[in-house]
Amino acid sequence: MAYCPCGTRNFDYKKDMAVFRTPFHWGALVILLGVLFISPAFLHGSIVNLINEIALISITVMGLNILTGFCGQISLGQSAFMAVGAYVTAILATRYNFNFLIALPCGALGAGIVGVLFGLPSVRIKGFYLAMSTLAAQFIIPALISNPFAFITNGTNSLRVPAPQLGSLTFNTPQTFFYIVVPIAIIAIYIAKNISRTGIGRAFIAIRDDDLAADVMGINTFRYKLLAFFLCTLYAGMAGGLWAYWLRSINPDHFMLNNSIQYLAMLIVGGMGSVPGAVFGVSFLLILDHLLREFALQMGVFFPTWANLFQQASTPLLYGLVIVFFLIFEPRGLAHRWEVMKTTWRLRPFSY
Amino acid sequence: MVDFLQFVVNGMMIGGVYALIALGIVLICKSSAIFNFAVGEMTMVGAFLMWTFFDVLGLPFFVSIALTLIGSGFLGFIMQRLAIQPLIGQPLLSAMLVTLGLSYILKGVSTLAWGNTTERISATIGGKPLFLGSIIIQSDLLICFVAASLIFIFFFFFYKYTDIGLAMQAVAEDHRTAQARGINVRKTFAIVWFIAGVISCIGGILLGFRLGVTQFLSLVGLKAFPAVLFGGVDSMVGAFIGGLIVGILESLGGGYIAPWIMEPIPYIILLVVLIFRPEGLFGLKRIERI
Numbered sequence: 001m002a003y004c005p006c007g008t009r010n011f012d013y014k015k016d017m018a019v020f021r022t023p024f025h026w027g028a029l030v031i032l033l034g035v036l037f038i039s040p041a042f043l044h045g046s047i048v049n050l051i052n053e054i055a056l057i058s059i060t061v062m063g064l065n066i067l068t069g070f071c072g073q074i075s076l077g078q079s080a081f082m083a084v085g086a087y088v089t090a091i092l093a094t095r096y097n098f099n100f101l102i103a104l105p106c107g108a109l110g111a112g113i114v115g116v117l118f119g120l121p122s123v124r125i126k127g128f129y130l131a132m133s134t135l136a137a138q139f140i141i142p143a144l145i146s147n148p149f150a151f152i153t154n155g156t157n158s159l160r161v162p163a164p165q166l167g168s169l170t171f172n173t174p175q176t177f178f179y180i181v182v183p184i185a186i187i188a189i190y191i192a193k194n195i196s197r198t199g200i201g202r203a204f205i206a207i208r209d210d211d212l213a214a215d216v217m218g219i220n221t222f223r224y225k226l227l228a229f230f231l232c233t234l235y236a237g238m239a240g241g242l243w244a245y246w247l248r249s250i251n252p253d254h255f256m257l258n259n260s261i262q263y264l265a266m267l268i269v270g271g272m273g274s275v276p277g278a279v280f281g282v283s284f285l286l287i288l289d290h291l292l293r294e295f296a297l298q299m300g301v302f303f304p305t306w307a308n309l310f311q312q313a314s315t316p317l318l319y320g321l322v323i324v325f326f327l328i329f330e331p332r333g334l335a336h337r338w339e340v341m342k343t344t345w346r347l348r349p350f351s352y
Numbered sequence: 353m354v355d356f357l358q359f360v361v362n363g364m365m366i367g368g369v370y371a372l373i374a375l376g377i378v379l380i381c382k383s384s385a386i387f388n389f390a391v392g393e394m395t396m397v398g399a400f401l402m403w404t405f406f407d408v409l410g411l412p413f414f415v416s417i418a419l420t421l422i423g424s425g426f427l428g429f430i431m432q433r434l435a436i437q438p439l440i441g442q443p444l445l446s447a448m449l450v451t452l453g454l455s456y457i458l459k460g461v462s463t464l465a466w467g468n469t470t471e472r473i474s475a476t477i478g479g480k481p482l483f484l485g486s487i488i489i490q491s492d493l494l495i496c497f498v499a500a501s502l503i504f505i506f507f508f509f510f511y512k513y514t515d516i517g518l519a520m521q522a523v524a525e526d527h528r529t530a531q532a533r534g535i536n537v538r539k540t541f542a543i544v545w546f547i548a549g550v551i552s553c554i555g556g557i558l559l560g561f562r563l564g565v566t567q568f569l570s571l572v573g574l575k576a577f578p579a580v581l582f583g584g585v586d587s588m589v590g591a592f593i594g595g596l597i598v599g600i601l602e603s604l605g606g607g608y609i610a611p612w613i614m615e616p617i618p619y620i621i622l623l624v625v626l627i628f629r630p631e632g633l634f635g636l637k638r639i640e641r642i
Contacts, residue, residue, distance in 0.1 A: 074445060121623065125630040127444055128387040132581050133626050136619035139574075143616040257574075261452055268449060313463040320456025327450045328438045 019193065036182065040175040049174040050290060054283050055185035056242050061266045061278045062192045063235025068264070069273035070201060071228035072208030073122055074130055077137035078236050078263045083255035085111035085237025086244040087145055087153050090161045093244070095152070100164035100180070100245060107241035108234050114141070115233020122225045126211070138260055142252040158249045171245070181242050188235060193275045195231065204228055205273075258316075265319045269326050271333025280334040285322065292318055354486050359607040360600055361484075365493035367579075367599020368500035369555050373572060374579040374591040375504060376551040379511075381585045382524040383544045385444065386436065389451040391552050392573020393458035398424045398553025399560035399569050400466050403473050413475055420557065421550050428549025429542050436545070437538070459570065471565040496558045503554055504592055507547070511588065520544055524586075575602070578618040582625060584632025593633070597621075 010016040020026050040048045064078050089107030092098040098106070114137075121133040146156045153159055163172035164180060171177045195201050203224045206214035215221045244250045262285070270281025292314045300307025326333060373391055380388045401423050405416035431454055439447050482489040511517040522530040523540045531537050559569055579598045583590020598618045605617035625632070 068445075072445070074448070118623075121626045121630075125626055128448055128585070129581065129626060129630060131387070131448065132577060133623055135574075135577065136616075136623050139616040139619045140623075143612055147610065147612040261456070264449060264452070309464055309467055312468060313460040315460075316456040316463070317460030320453045320458075320460060323453025324435050324450055324457065327442075327446050327453065328435065331442065331446060 017197065033186075037179075040178045045174050048178055050286065052174055052178055052181050052246060054279075054286050055181045056239055056246060057263070057266070057286065058185050058279050058282045059188045059242070060236050060239035061263050061270070061282050062188055062275070063232040063239070064263055064267050065270075065272065065275065065278045066192060066195065066204070066235070067228045067232035068267060069278075070196060070204035070208060071225065072204075072211075073119075073126070073225060073228060074128070075134040075229075075232065076131050076257070076260050076264070077118065077134035077141070078232075079255040079257075079259035080138045080141040081111045081115050081233040081236035082240035082243060082259075083141055083145060083250075083252065084114045084233075085240030086250050086255070087149075087159070087240075088237070089241030090159050090244040090250055091152055093161055093164075094159065099166070100241075101166070104184075104238060104241040104245075107244075108237035111237025111240060112230045112234040115229045115236070116226055119226050119229030119233075122229065123222050135257070138257050142255055146252045153252075156252060158251045161244045161248045161250065163248060164245050172248075177246060181246065184238065184242065188238065189275060189279065192235075192278075196275060200224070200227065208273075262319055265323045269322055269333055271335030274333065274335035276338065277333050277335030280338065284334060285319070288322075289315060289318060355607065356604075358487050359603045361487055361489060362493070363600035363603030364596050365489070365497045365599070366603070367596040368497035369558050369595075370572070370575045370579050370598050371592040371595025372500040372503060372558075373552055373555040373576040374583070374595045375507060375588060376548040376555075377576060377580045378583075378585060378588055378591040379507075379520070379544055379551070380548050381580070382588075383520050384436075384447075384523075384541055386447045386451065387580075387585070388548065389448065389573070389577075390431065390455035390458060391548075391576055392570035393455045393462070394424065394427065394549055394552040395556035395559070395572055396567065396569040397427060397458055397462055398549075398556030399565045400462060400471075401553070402557045402560055403471050403565045404466075407471070407474055417557065420553055424549040424553030424556075425546040426549070428545040428547075428552075431549075432542055432545035437541070455570075455573075459567070463567065468567050473560055473565060475561075492562055496562065499554070499558060503551070504588075507551070508588055516540075516543055575618065578622040581622055581632055584634045587632065587634035590632055590634030 008022055010021075015021070020029055039051070043051075060078060060082055064075060067073050067075050085107040087107075088110035089100075089103045092103040092106055093100065118134060118137040122130050125133065145153050150156075163170050164177075165171070169176070171180055196204075203214070203219045206217065206219055207221055207224055207228075211221050240255075243254070247254070266281040266285050267278060268281070269284055270279065271277030293311060296307060296311040296314050299310060303310075330336065373395055376394075377388050377391050380386055398420060402416060402420045405411050405419050406413065409416075411419065435450050435454055436447065439450055481491055482494065511520060519530070519535045519540050520543070522533065522535055523537055523544075527537050530540075555572070556569060559572060563569065575598055576595070579594035580591055582594030582597050583592070601617050601621055602614045606614040609617075
């Protein structure tokens with residue numbers, strides 16, 4: 001069910017289900033993608049870096065969206081799964097000289113397998129019990145990385161990762177790395193959007209709304225819950241691998257509980273269960289966070305004693321306030337606002 | 353053997369405080385089915401308040417304790433009114449996530465207010481260590497444990513026999529029925545959060561004496577979560593025993609395996625418990641019907 005401009009008619013099912021329905025949609029898409037792809041040429045490096053970060057985090061939040069938004073299972077361990085992906089990718093790249101085109105999928109797969117292991121308790125538990133079992137992943141995985149596996153992961157010291165290379169091309173600047181992370185993010189968004197429109201996605205939504213009813217209707221809830229965990233952590237692993245290539249130096253400290261909660265916050269702000277919402281949430285919060293930190297830096301010139309504190313407090317305050325405000329006042333997130341805006345624009349100047 | 357007993361005793365002592373903080377979670381969980389993720393930060397704020405009243409303002413010891421308890425109680429009350437109350441009727445997920453958001457706000461505000469240094473409460477509790485055979489019991493830990501147990505027993509009976517406790521029990525059973533019987537559900541929620549604030553602040557004060565008052569005190573909440581789930585979210589006795597289990601596991605794991613395992617080991621065991629007994633060791637098994 002979609003609202004269309006006047007005069008747009010759907011003559012078959014395929015057309016009815018299309019995401020991009022009108023020539024205007026297609027034109028806008030092509031122009032947007034075109035502008036995006038030439039943007040690194042004329043944007044400042046730090047802005048390109050921010051775009052890279054948004055694309056990278058979008059991938060992991062998109063995974064979380066599949067698990068939490070569509071399937072209704074809470075995960076507080078997203079960044080731990082990212083850590084698995086990051087370390088698998090990094091180890092393959094440094095110790096075995098894998099090309100990034102092979103190392104990234106391996107990392108994603110590794111994270112997916114670990115994710116399924118931690119998803120197993122979801123067979124019997126839900127709600128905050130499940131949140132707890134993913135929280136367990138958040139504690140167990142970084143502890144394992146920094147201690148028993150220290151011989152291969154460098155423990156709490158950073159593990160350096162070489163820049164991704166393809167033939168003679170080296171992707172070692174924000175401008176070049178852009179061409180790895182953004183296409184992968186777009187593919188990830190494309191896949192997530194299409195998962196939500198197929199039988200799998202509908203099964204996820206049925207489980208989210210009432211898993212008992214879904215079970216009675218013949219959906220194998222166990223299988224689909226595990227599938228949701230697998231997809232979610234696959235995305236997380238891919239994002240983690242990209243993270244390793246992005247910073248080119250990874251540390252268990254990059255993947256703590258704070259990060260997992262921030263990803264959840266991004267999902268809430270964007271709107272749970274909405275594919276564009278996840279991207280909105282990530283962009284909104286990351287840009288706001290950067291602006292706030294920049295502001296704190298500027299304030300430091302005037303209030304040197306407070307600058308440090310303000311810088312440390314700004315991120316938790318921002319995320320906390322945003323979570324609480326959005327949950328209370330706009331539980332459907334920015335995606336809902338976006339829909340409202342589109343509808344208003346379509347009906348303009350008649351608001352009915 | 354002596355080593356083993358020593359580890360168990362140490363674990364039990366610190367586990368008493370975990371149990372107390374877990375009790376704060378269980379009370380809220382029982383009455384409103386909300387898992388309070390902000391409990392660690394509430395604990396930390398309690399310790400900071402105590403330090404402010406006692407060391408900065410120089411108030412007498414017991415006056416500052418009383419003020420701290422009241423202050424933390426009101427903190428819980430305000431959290432409930434501003435953030436939890438508007439979400440009644442929303443999905444459980446929202447209520448849970450809002451407590452995560454609250455924990456972040458508390459973290460940010462306390463960083464702004466108190467900074468990130470380690471402060472010491474200048475009063476000390478306890479004195480010379482006690483010797484039980486060849487087992488050493490540190491007296492400050494013993495005081496923590498005894499205080500935690502006494503408070504626990506107090507709230508156990510409070511919950512069972514006073515009017516407010518019974519009202520809390522009724523609300524826990526069913527909101528609508530409780531309302532129909534003339535219980536003010538909103539007021540009861542407020543009281544529950546007030547009490548939860550007080551309890552977590554007691555934990556904060558006890559830990560503040562031992563570990564110093566820092567931002568890191570909020571990490572104790574992460575020990576209380578597995579404690580709650582070990583016992584089952586709706587069992588007070590379970591919370592107490594869960595807290596002790598977490599303390600003992602931590603101490604044994606740290607002593608016998610390696611120090612790094614102290615943090616994840618409660619969670620490793622928790623995963624096993626969750627798979628085989630999802631309702632916890634003492635929790636009520638809920639059967640779903642269509």
